[in-house]
Amino acid sequence: MFDNLSERLEGVVTKMRRKGRLSVVDIEAALKEIRLALLEADVNLEVVRKFTSRIREAAVSEATSRALTPAQQIVKLVNEELKATLGGDAFRLTFASSPPTVIMLVGLQGSGKTTAAAKLALHLRRQGRHPLLVGADLARPAAVEQLRILSESAKVDFFSETTSPIEVARAGLNRAKSLGRDILIVDTAGRLAVDADLMAEMVAIEDAVSPDYVFLVIDAMTGQDALNTANAFAEAVNLSGTILTKLDGDARGGAALSVVEVTGKKIAFSSIGEKLEDFDSFYPDRMANRILGMGDVLTLIEKAERNLDKDVAERGAKKIQAGKFDLEDFMEQMQQVKKMGPLKGIISMLPGIPKEIKDADIDEGELTKIEAIISSMTRQERRDPGLIDASRRNRIAKGSGSTPTAVSNLLKQFRDMQKMMRQMGLGGPSPTKKNIASKGAKKRRAKR
Incomplete structure (x- = not known):
């Protein structure tokens, strides 16, 4: 919702970023764009008139402000007017002293x-x-x-x-x-x-x-x-x-x-x-x-609190820090994210997300395919993906209704994710040749 309006208003703000100070001419130019954006969004004509009139009045009084840039001033004014037009304070439901x-x-x-x-x-x-x-x-x-x-x-x-x-x-x-x-x-x-x-x-x-x-x-x-x-x-x-x-x-x-x-x-x-x-x-x-x-971080947090299992989230975080995050954990966390609703909706609540990502066509069905592939693995394979050879890959593909290539791609993406975690300082030390050799030496000493 509001995608078209958001895009037009972002365009207005972008133009204002090129200005040194907010002049009356700039205000009128911005108001023209805002008026068109609201009319295209099917906002009532009288509401549009009142909306732009109130912004004009506030903008002219703040046009000489040096504390904010022109773009910041426009964002501030439009944001305040949008809140007022949408009702100002949130509706509060109070309950009868004598139920129901x-x-x-x-x-x-x-x-x-x-x-x-x-x-x-x-x-x-x-x-x-x-x-x-x-x-x-x-x-x-x-x-x-x-x-x-x-x-x-x-x-x-x-x-x-x-x-x-x-x-x-x-x-x-x-x-x-x-x-x-x-x-x-x-x-x-x-x-x-x-x-x-x-x-x-x-x-x-x-x-x-x-x-x-x-x-x-x-x-x-x-x-x-x-x-x-x-x-x-x-x-x-x-x-x-x-x-x-x-x-x-x-x-x-x-x-x-x-x-x-x-x-x-x-x-x-x-x-x-x-x-x-x-x-x-x-x-x-x-x-x-x-x-x-x-963005809308508060709503995102509330969604997470309502839908996510705290114990599952903490268990996943601990495994990531310990370098033991496997495909079984990955599927468990993915199922948690799905409870919060469509991914496109979640992304729209994050501030600072580029327009290209917001507009990207996210195929929710891909998550279902990934879940099917992981579910077709044995518990041992999910915990140690390195065991999956060509024969096991063919079996998993048949069991999930996918292809061996799709299974290989998922395994590669998971390895890349683990590698990225290590680069970010998560998941324990990187398994270098020195570490591997050291572990091998310890095992040989233990056998003796």
Whole structure:
């Protein structure tokens, strides 16, 4: 997401690096480029006008600043305005003093609402909460069954009935109280377009359960249509904020940059990816940094803390330092990295990564092939790859559905990695001829 916008803004900053001081002419030239970049990103026209106007006002007052270079000043101003446009401070979810805290999700059909309900439930369960998912979307065939299956994956309780959406929501609230659940998430019906029946049903459910939060689920790929939808829902129910889905599927991101300004409601959560784990609180400052190519180290750290096994990571680090890191350890660490999501997404969070690497087409399937090759080796072969001769290589290739050449390439890459570790001072001393001879002499003395 935001790839096109990030590229255009980086271009603006590059041009500013050639300037000695930031003049009014430079400011206007930069604003023109920023305006075009935002419009290409499908940002609402009125939002673009306000965005550039506020930057102009701030830039002119700081044009004589000598503490920062022109490029640094532009980055600072755009970063601050992006944060403000995306909502400023992060949305904070507070919980009712008398449980359960009732959360109602609304939105159009196809926005990812049902999946977002399960993702939110898992997100809250990981925080130590005990949510109950309620399937009140009785209009769409299989919606209730979809939510039931997702609730099992998220390991949270589920409830629904074949009565009416209002009765299901009300009964779900009673069930949450009887079970002692502290969160109630109600998934309501959506339509292909906003209509009177949809709005009436939503209002009736809102009256029935008196939700603490009403979140509008918006598909980030719908662009300007998302804003019209947001306004229609905001007029019907008491919106608390929005949940943006499919952020990984749009290179423009105009909806995210427009929705807060247009509705006055913050983005509470965002979904980047298809897995239930690909869901998190939305942080305007972190997103602004990513748009400007400054990375998102905090989110990366949080992902690592959530998904990585600390014991496995420490064991791998110790083996690297001791020079005992083998293919078995390599596969174990690779499986840990895969838990954090797509590699392209991980790379995008690292600051200072060259554009060529960010834009590189990373084939996730290659990791699966490597895993298959290593899995086809015996434990002895994984621990001592030097044992693998032509015969063993052919057996491994057949077992993994690859070729002997692919096996050879993997072994070579692993040897190169070990060599690089030694050059960096990791993995113990390099096995020089002198060291090998010394070890041989010790063995001969031991035999005597």
